[in-house]
Amino acid sequence: xxxxxxxxxxNLASIKNMLKKxxxxxxxxxxxxxxxxxxxxxxxxxxxxDHCMSEFNKSGLxxxxxxxxxxxxxxxxxxxxxxxxxxxxxxxxxxxGLGWIAGKTIKFKKDKLGDLKIPHMGWTNVHIAKDTxxxxxxxxxxxxxxxxSYYVQxxxxxxxxxxxxxxxEFTAAVNRExxxxxxFHPEKSHKYGMKILENFGxx
Amino acid sequence: xxxxxxxxxxxIHNRGLVKSVKFKDYKYVGDPINAVRIFNEKxxxxxxxxxxxxxxxxxxxxxxRIEEIVSEAFMPIAYGGGITTTDQAKKILSAGVEKLILxxxxxxxxxxxxxxxKQFGSQSVVVSIDYKRNLFGRQGVYIENGKTxxxxxxxxxxxxxxxxxxxxxxxxxxxxxxxxxxxxxEMIEKISHSIxxxxxxxxxxxxxxxxxxxxxxxxxxxxxxxxxxxxxPHRAVLISYPSQQELETQVYEGx
Numbered sequence: 379x380x381x382x383x384x385x386x387x388x389n390l391a392s393i394k395n396m397l398k399k400x401x402x403x404x405x406x407x408x409x410x411x412x413x414x415x416x417x418x419x420x421x422x423x424x425x426x427x428d429h430c431m432s433e434f435n436k437s438g439l440x441x442x443x444x445x446x447x448x449x450x451x452x453x454x455x456x457x458x459x460x461x462x463x464x465x466x467x468x469x470x471x472x473x474x475g476l477g478w479i480a481g482k483t484i485k486f487k488k489d490k491l492g493d494l495k496i497p498h499m500g501w502t503n504v505h506i507a508k509d510t511x512x513x514x515x516x517x518x519x520x521x522x523x524x525x526x527s528y529y530v531q532x533x534x535x536x537x538x539x540x541x542x543x544x545x546x547e548f549t550a551a552v553n554r555e556x557x558x559x560x561x562f563h564p565e566k567s568h569k570y571g572m573k574i575l576e577n578f579g580x581x
Numbered sequence: 582x583x584x585x586x587x588x589x590x591x592x593i594h595n596r597g598l599v600k601s602v603k604f605k606d607y608k609y610v611g612d613p614i615n616a617v618r619i620f621n622e623k624x625x626x627x628x629x630x631x632x633x634x635x636x637x638x639x640x641x642x643x644x645x646r647i648e649e650i651v652s653e654a655f656m657p658i659a660y661g662g663g664i665t666t667t668d669q670a671k672k673i674l675s676a677g678v679e680k681l682i683l684x685x686x687x688x689x690x691x692x693x694x695x696x697x698x699k700q701f702g703s704q705s706v707v708v709s710i711d712y713k714r715n716l717f718g719r720q721g722v723y724i725e726n727g728k729t730x731x732x733x734x735x736x737x738x739x740x741x742x743x744x745x746x747x748x749x750x751x752x753x754x755x756x757x758x759x760x761x762x763x764x765x766x767e768m769i770e771k772i773s774h775s776i777x778x779x780x781x782x783x784x785x786x787x788x789x790x791x792x793x794x795x796x797x798x799x800x801x802x803x804x805x806x807x808x809x810x811x812x813x814p815h816r817a818v819l820i821s822y823p824s825q826q827e828l829e830t831q832v833y834e835g836x
Binding site for chain 1: 582584585586621624626627648651652655656657674675676677678679700701702703704705748749777778779801802
């Protein structure tokens with residue numbers, strides 16, 4: 379069962395809808411019991427970083443999710459702020475991140491964007507930095523829907539899975555062992571996003 | 582390559598999909614769910630769905646209906662119509678919608694823009710500025726489907742909304758609505774160069790070159806209704822959307 383961590387943040391209905399279209403049942407988990415049973419975990423997140431972290435901390439689910447991911451090596455996919463939460467910290471807030479991937483989340487540098495506006499909002503092509511099972515068979519010129527003002531910067535370059543360009547190159551998705559994260563929204567990215575969620579379901 | 586969001590706007594009236602000219606003369610276009618399904622197959626960048634009856638009838642958003650419509654949508658969705666509270670905002674967002682479009686509420690209760698931005702992030706609030714010239718030739722912001730003059734100036738209002746926390750401005754020329762006469766480039770330039778949030782051009786689009794022009798005048802995204810639901814010259818109903826290749830060669834190229 380693919381379990382979507384429901385700590386009160388994020389567009390969970392869309393993720394569930396897209397998983398269903400990709401052929402996978404999923405459940406929204408508000409209790410540790412449901413997390414325990416998970417074969418795959420999705421960590422959503424939207425809005426302010428501190429709000430997401432503190433809601434996740436308050437949800438009572440953090441400990442179980444951590445055990446599943448770090449000890450049982452259950453595959454996890456963080457989406458948008460759910461990806462940023464995997465890092466050690468974020469320039470957007472003061473709450474510490476989960477720190478499962480070494481590195482930080484930083485803001486787009488306005489002086490390097492020209493007349494591009496922040497947030498980066500819209501469809502952007504991605505490029506493969508490290509091939510993994512999650513991003514197999516994406517087809518030609520895969521593009522995804524992004525909405526963000528901050529992006530992650532892993533310390534270890536080999537954690538970078540996809541890159542994209544907005545004024546300059548930034549990390550669009552990461553992977554380290556069983557942990558995956560996407561800055562974009564696969565649940566709102568047509569066949570490209572569906573492929574990623576299908577690949578995730580098959581991991 | 583710089584991609585520009587090209588966003589069909591769908592108007593819901595009496596549960597059906599309609600399209601207007603100058604915010605009047607509504608013509609029935611089809612079933613909204615079916616239209617969303619077709620736009621989904623065409624891999625549109627984003628969809629804006631406006632329930633144009635809700636505010637007019639002083640009705641709250643029909644969450645069940647929204648849920649039904651967006652369950653067929655695998656692209657970002659913006660919804661507008663009758664939103665007056667953060668509680669409604671929350672329900673709509675949980676139904677699978679990414680952005681809320683505020684029009685009357687933004688004028689009457691700008692605090693709502695701030696409250697939604699604070700709770701759900703600026704990226705989830707779009708303010709639709711519907712404008713036209715009044716009897717004295719001055720551009721004014723109108724609400725209630727273009728019927729009521731708010732007395733506000735479009736530029737001053739756009740700046741106010743940015744300050745309040747809006748993530749995007751949907752700049753909608755009432756006079757050009759359904760006219761196929763091209764965007765109001767002058768206003769697009771004026772507004773987009775005075776604010777730091779994206780301006781979405783709406784009203785008058787007839788061709789891909791109109792999209793390109795709007796972007797060259799400062800629009801961050803473009804939107805159209807009639808162009809995507811009608812086939813000219815007789816406004817025969819035909820749902821269409823440019824292919825990736827058309828967008829790449831006729832819109833993105835050289836931007």
